[in-house]
Amino acid sequence: MTIEIAPGALLPIALIFGLLIGSFLNVVIHRVPLEQSVVFPASHCPGCDAPIKAWDNIPILSYLWLRGRCRGCEAAISLRYPAIELLTGLLFTAIAWRFGPTWWTSAYCLFAAGLVAAAMIDHDHQIIPDSISLGGLAVALLIIPAIHAHYGEAWLDALVRASGGALVGSGVLWLVAFLHARVSVLMGRQFEHWPGEGEELPKPTEADYWLWFPGLGLGDVKLLGMIGAVVGPAGVLDTILASSVVGLILGGTQALARGALGRPFGFAPAIAVGTVAVLFLPPLWLLRVL
């Protein structure tokens, strides 16, 4: 069964919906890491604190007709806001084009929105909020098997596969982070924030030995759990490979641009790009290519 929709209406609806969700994601990206409500208060200008009126809050268009400035104080509005709106709009359109009028389009759009938020928050703060990674995992374990069941697969099989994907995704990333930490210690590598100033490296009897790593964080491990629940065990292996390739490119470019190799950067943007690539490609494409 598919969702009833007039032919030709799907892509425009996905675009408009994506632009609106992108506008909401701007609020999420800004407020969730500060542990503020995403509902209250309504958006206001960071320059003059004036509340932003509904007609000045239309995705992309408002930015264009206000020429990127606040109506009250003329403070410049970051180009990032319309960019996130456009990105989300285009992602939703692409997903709708790829998966058609099915429940998969709704689920993957929701999933992509979570990835955009996680990527940008990780980029800004080098953290991935649990509300997105673990919240997304809980939602995925509910809706992904339900959609498989709706399209005729045994619900339990689909649930086992989603849970397996979460375990494989988290497990592989945890193993990489853990081994990286241990090898770094053996080789005497130094990190700015690991351990903290004047702190000792954790011992195997301490939880931190197993859960606290330089570079890759537990946030990435949890995020890969959520992704694994959505794309399944094989898909999440593809995702990790694709993300690593993207991460090398992004990290290298960033390091060259800043002129500083080895400075910390969030891995979630690379994971998000890798995951979207995997959504659009046949299963195990990377494993087959390599």
Ligand SMILES: [Zn+2]
């Ligand atoms: Zn203002």
